[in-house]
Amino acid sequence: MAAEDAAPAGRRHGRRGRLAWLLAVLALLAAAGGVSIGVGTREVSLPDILNGVQGRTDTLAEAVVAVRVPRTILAALAGGALGLAGAVMQGVTRNPLADPGILGVNAGAGLAVVIGIAWFGLTGTLAFVWTAILGAGLAAAFVYAVGSLGRGGATPLKLALAGAATSIAASSFTTAIVLPRGDIAGGVRSWQVGGVGGATYDAILPCLPFLLAGLSLSLASARGLNLLALGDEAAAGLGARVAWARAGAALGAVLLCGGTTAICGPIGFVGLVVPHLCRLLVGVDHRWLLPFAALTGAILLIAADILGRIVARPSEMDVGIVTAFVGAPVFVWIVRQRRVREL
Template sequence: MSEERRAAVPVAAPGASPDAPHPGGLERSGPTGGSRAPRPLLLAAALCLLVLLCLLSIAVGSRQIPLDQVLGALTGPHDTQVGRIVWDVRVPRTLLGVLAGSALGLAGAVMQALTRNPLADPGLLGVSAGAAFALMLAVGVMGMTSLYGYVWFAFAGALAASVVVYAVGGLGRGGQTPVKLALAGIAVTFMLESVTRGVSLVDPQVLNRYRYWASGSLAGQETTTILQVTPFLAGGAVLAVSLAPALNNLALGDDVAAALGRRLRRVRMLGALSVMLLTGAAVAVAGPIVFIGLVVPHAVRAFSGPDQRWLLPLTALLAPCLLLAADIAGRVVARPQEIDVGIVAAFLGAPFFIALIRRRRLAEL
């Protein structure tokens, strides 16, 4: 924390519970003194918005189908042409958008809390690129076709890329800073993409898969594949949410968190594990999609405050809203063709990233 914010945080009372929000920071109103919206109401509104966007994702596509036919396909037989489009294409695509969006949003929120870095995002810090690179090696070089075979490579690639980025970002004077980590992540991402492109040129089949991984897409996955990756995403999500009280303590600084009984190494290892599971599994089925984990936690923090016990569930609900909205836009604006959701998400998130870079107080959250 900056000196101004550290001085503004009262010292925790002796014997305070480590799970309790720290005084004066997590439960207070916004910086202007106005009251925030009730958090249960925010959760209910986020859930309603997610349900609405799921229905829109099923009803709207690159092919125009009357709404009554879509509703009839949802409630009627599946063997009609409209029924096959709805159940074999749009429903799996929507389900994947919900799972991948929640995973990327939670991963970004946990990374920001662990590092107190407002620019932390799986796509920006090279985690997604590492997972995609390892997947290309597993599928293209080793010939793996089963998700249970190559998803472990995604986890290993995500972890290795994270280690490299944080090592490079800590070099030089001043150690790690948000901008240095972001630059290191961008450099590692470009390096991995270049190597992956070189490997893909050797085999046309690998090239086709690389095009999918490079852009990020919710199309083309079967329901069985999505169900196979769901346990990894669920495990990472449960682990991330369970770390919320510890992440609240970390916001006070390492010394205070340790005084409150937190084992910092254990918290960071579990946080890294959750990010690895969430990012690796999401990239395995949707490809590297950037900015979802950057934009949504910041937007949620503005409405709910920094308490991770509320921020993480809200992010898990609102991140897929952004991803589904981007996917719907990509299907509509280029009819009868489609724009991959990764491209639309980058188009929406890039201005937000530039605005964060230009902020004066960017040292830490």
């Protein structure tokens, strides 16, 4: 019997309901993309957007294609990657607080990139991506190793505490490296806030293979995550190779986080908020939860980018700041839930 049939939450979300939500989410994603292209410091009408898509030489149409379209694509890719990575991390650790930011993965990726820039003269998007993935992987391994120490192994609470400590330490090291380097301080600090402004196709393309690999590994881990939700012993009894299932899913999440952080900087709370919202829509079955987390994460980050352009006109607010405003209250709400207090 599938995990969704055994769980009460699964019975509340039938196939028809999930398909209806899927259509609604896809429509909302298309609408968010259209609004993102049309809204900014200057409004763009639908004819101008169509001119830009068709390659007309109008100046405003050229701006739409050259600036807003790649920015919208990057927001969708980054939001989808972070939402999916958050759902995978929560499944791997069985921790409702798991998030690339809270577990220190984004901070580890950011620290690795800053070390590469400051000490090794790192340049180029592809080099940033490899370095960020290495930093994200080392941070994830370190957090899991520290969280596994002591009695009871890697409990959700110990992983959250280890991740928070790692994130603070990595951020402190990053600041210590950047402070005496005035030549890179401005660019690094702006990147650390997290944003999708200034996106170009040349910057996006090198990240695509890593994001696609992370997407494939994460979606392929859905059945294993369903079994891991039953506990390691039960999963092993049902034929799952627990260590391999956990490692494969974690690798997918690391690829997604590293690729996103390299190009956008550390963006927090998307991976925390999105999985909880998606569970309300489609239940706990990861075969549905993971694709929905990717789509909903894309919508959330596009919407946050749009909001950042509106509230600070004629300037802009970076998307990392907007997601922090949205995610912090959700984080407090999750912590206050009875289930989390009993971890």
